[in-house]
Amino acid sequence: MRDKIVDAAASCFHDLGFNGCSIQDIVDKGGVPKGSFYNYFKTKEVLAVEVLALYAQGTRREMLADSSTPPVARLRGHFEFMASRYAAFGYSKGCLIGNFAAESSDHTPLIRAHLADSLARWTEAVANAIREGQEDGSIVAGLDPVGTARFLINSWEGAVVRMKIASSREPLEDYFTIAFSLLVSREKTVGTGKKPSRKTAA
Numbered sequence: 281m282r283d284k285i286v287d288a289a290a291s292c293f294h295d296l297g298f299n300g301c302s303i304q305d306i307v308d309k310g311g312v313p314k315g316s317f318y319n320y321f322k323t324k325e326v327l328a329v330e331v332l333a334l335y336a337q338g339t340r341r342e343m344l345a346d347s348s349t350p351p352v353a354r355l356r357g358h359f360e361f362m363a364s365r366y367a368a369f370g371y372s373k374g375c376l377i378g379n380f381a382a383e384s385s386d387h388t389p390l391i392r393a394h395l396a397d398s399l400a401r402w403t404e405a406v407a408n409a410i411r412e413g414q415e416d417g418s419i420v421a422g423l424d425p426v427g428t429a430r431f432l433i434n435s436w437e438g439a440v441v442r443m444k445i446a447s448s449r450e451p452l453e454d455y456f457t458i459a460f461s462l463l464v465s466r467e468k469t470v471g472t473g474k475k476p477s478r479k480t481a482a
Contacts, residue, residue, distance in 0.1 A: 282320045284310040290331045294373050297383050298328060298391075328380070329394045335376045336398050338365075344405040351413030352464055355406065356456070359436060363452050366443060374444045378437040403429045410463075420465050428463070435459055 288310030292301040303324055307314045321327040340361050344354050366373065381395050406429035413419030435455060442451035 281312055281316055284312055285317060285320060285327065286331060286334065288312075289327050290335065290376070293328065293331060293379070294376060298324075298380060298388075299383060325388050325390045328388075328391055332377060332380060332391070332394055332398065336402070341402060341405045344409045347412075350418060351409045351416065352418050352460070354409050355413075355432070355463070356460060358406075359432075359456070362436075363449065366440070366452075367449065371443050371447045371449060374440045375437060378440060381437075382441075399433065402433060406432055413463075413465075418465055419463055423463070432459055432463075 285306060289306045292305050292309055296305065303317055304314060307317055340358060343358050346354055377395065377398060380391060403426065407425040410419055410423065410425040410428055414421050439451040439455040443449065
């Protein structure tokens with residue numbers, strides 16, 4: 281029953297937004313009695329926090345710490361994974377974290393606090409991968425890891441908004457092209473940590 285409510289809420293929040301989605305909408309979509317909602321969740325805000333936590337887990341942030349993969353490849357793979365999720369819905373559904381941040385952070389302290397923590401954890405994971413890339417020479421050394429991580433995430437969220445409007449991957453392609461061209465060091469081959477080969481004159 282609890283899982284049905286959570287799944288239904290995730291779908292409703294994506295389709296209608298937090299403010300546009302009522303508890304009645306959630307229980308109707310989940311096919312559960314309204315009274316059952318309050319057996320598991322005190323408020324819609326409490327349910328939203330659980331939905332957001334599960335959504336963040338589904339973005340595979342753990343791949344950013346996978347030392348078996350070069351740092352640049354980890355970063356690109358992480359964002360490409362999220363892009364693949366959007367593609368599955370025809371680029372019509374964006375990032376739930378970004379949606380909530382735009383819609384409800386001003387007037388729901390519980391959600392705002394959760395969003396701040398989630399974004400901080402995401403930023404830390406991206407920043408750590410950037411530091412590793414700077415250590416192996418694959419990422420530009422002069423960049424501030426935390427500031428660059430915030431830039432990558434903020435730019436991504438903006439690209440996702442544009443993606444939803446256009447129902448197209450094109451804004452994401454712009455993101456990958458520009459963000460990674462600024463990030464990657466020209467002294468080493470992208471994602472491998474190896475210096476590019478140079479042919480000597482005959």
